[in-house]
Amino acid sequence: MNTLRRIAMIALWTLAGVGVLCGVVWGATAAGVIKPLIVISGSMEPGIMTGDLLIATKTAASDLEVGDVVSLPSELTDKLVTHRIVAIEAAGDGYLVTMKGDNNEFEDALDYSITGDVWKPEVQVPGAGSIVMRATTPAVAVPLLIGLVALLGLTLLLPAPEPRERTSRRARAQALNAEVAR
Incomplete structure (x- = not known):
């Protein structure tokens, strides 16, 4: 389950990065810069x-x-x-x-x-123009949007990994010494 969650999170963050880039391009285009x-x-x-x-x-x-x-x-x-x-x-x-x-x-x-x-x-x-043209057609954009919503849902529904108990090196060394001393 953890692996599936990690893959979903990587995909979600990658898509979020692409979304931010698209937003920047849109803003620069709307401002007449590019x-x-x-x-x-x-x-x-x-x-x-x-x-x-x-x-x-x-x-x-x-x-x-x-x-x-x-x-x-x-x-x-x-x-x-x-x-x-x-x-x-x-x-x-x-x-x-x-x-x-x-x-x-x-x-x-x-x-x-x-x-x-x-x-x-x-x-x-x-070649990027062809990709943009294809990605903006409803036949591609709608399934991508559905996939994005599914990824978001997957990351929210899967349980978060249990936090591991962290111990310091000193505490581990003391525990090991106590075990050896017995």
Whole structure:
């Protein structure tokens, strides 16, 4: 029973740690400090693969250079497109950016007009985007939640291990000497 309780406690604390990490990521995302991005196409392969998780941070548009990989909102899809900058030029109070996916033959259909800050991927976690996508589907999330509740219940229902009586070395030595003296 003790072994089962220990395994349940290890699993519970591991999941609690993952939960805290998710909370920190959620908080940083809600505060606008980071933006997690899941790569859904092969346009940047082999450098950035489909299913990778990118963590982007805000960068001033004035700091961008040709060759940088950035995530900009597309007028065609209303979604962020993560591609490499192939040209950038000043345009009024902002910039006009031309981008192209590393694995694409041609530049993007439209140029991107930007001002202020843009998202620039700083961290790439290979394959983690696929895991996040799968874990957030109801078919996976609901059984995980049920399993977590079961683990919590298991740790609460199983009896706690009996505390062992602790004796000092001196007390053990005196007891041993008393036993030998008899």
